[in-house]
Amino acid sequence: MQVSVKYFASLRELMGEASSVIDLEESVSVSELWQSILDSKDVKFDNVMMAVNMEYVKSEHQLKSGDEVAFFPPVTGG
Amino acid sequence: MLIEIRKKPFNAYAEMQYYLDSLVIDGKYGATANFVGTMRDFNEDKKVTYMTLEHYPGMTEKHLNAIAKEAIEKWQLLDVLILHRIGKVKITEDIVLVACWSAHRKEAFESCRMIMEQLKSSAPFWKKEETGSGAKWVEKNTPGF
Numbered sequence: 001m002q003v004s005v006k007y008f009a010s011l012r013e014l015m016g017e018a019s020s021v022i023d024l025e026e027s028v029s030v031s032e033l034w035q036s037i038l039d040s041k042d043v044k045f046d047n048v049m050m051a052v053n054m055e056y057v058k059s060e061h062q063l064k065s066g067d068e069v070a071f072f073p074p075v076t077g078g
Numbered sequence: 079m080l081i082e083i084r085k086k087p088f089n090a091y092a093e094m095q096y097y098l099d100s101l102v103i104d105g106k107y108g109a110t111a112n113f114v115g116t117m118r119d120f121n122e123d124k125k126v127t128y129m130t131l132e133h134y135p136g137m138t139e140k141h142l143n144a145i146a147k148e149a150i151e152k153w154q155l156l157d158v159l160i161l162h163r164i165g166k167v168k169i170t171e172d173i174v175l176v177a178c179w180s181a182h183r184k185e186a187f188e189s190c191r192m193i194m195e196q197l198k199s200s201a202p203f204w205k206k207e208e209t210g211s212g213a214k215w216v217e218k219n220t221p222g223f
Contacts, residue, residue, distance in 0.1 A: 077203025
């Protein structure tokens with residue numbers, strides 16, 4: 001299965017890309033995907049916020065094929 | 079209800095009047111509460127020359143819509159207006175406007191505060207400040223209470 005991943009703000013700069021498509025052999029949770037991305041890029045990032053299909057989700061949320069997953073730092077609007 | 083993300087500068091007070099003129103609530107509303115956030119020239123004791131605001135197209139609008147709808151239901155509001163800048167924001171330009179209309183002040187005050195605090199804590203926007211000695215992402219907002 002495939003999911004699309006988006007990064008924003010300081011996290012986009014850390015990752016060196018705004019988005020990517022990731023192939024997964026089996027369904028994983030959004031936090032498992034996040035950990036695998038950190039491991040593959042050998043980076044660390046605290047306090048990440050996670051959204052799937054433009055809704056905030058808990059870390060144990062299970063991903064489905066075609067999901068749009070977003071990772072970003074704490075929001076600072078207003 | 080109107081939620082808009084704006085790339086160009088806006089005058090919050092003119093926008094509020096313009097939107098009010100488009101509504102059919104004359105005689106119904108007795109209270110208007112608003113919050114306007116404006117670009118400062120300092121943050122945490124450092125000079126800021128300008129700021130760049132980024133958002134998550136699609137999710138930001140969806141999230142703000144949900145916040146406004148929740149407020150309208152909870153406080154029985156007559157209407158809500160939310161405007162928020164993105165892109166390069168200069169000193170003195172307005173960043174955000176939240177305006178709430180209701181029959182009485184309690185509902186207008188409380189809902190405007192709730193919408194603003196929820197926007198600050200959960201709407202996907204990010205600020206990057208130019209300080210003159212380099213750009214820096216704002217890492218957290220100041221507490222609202």
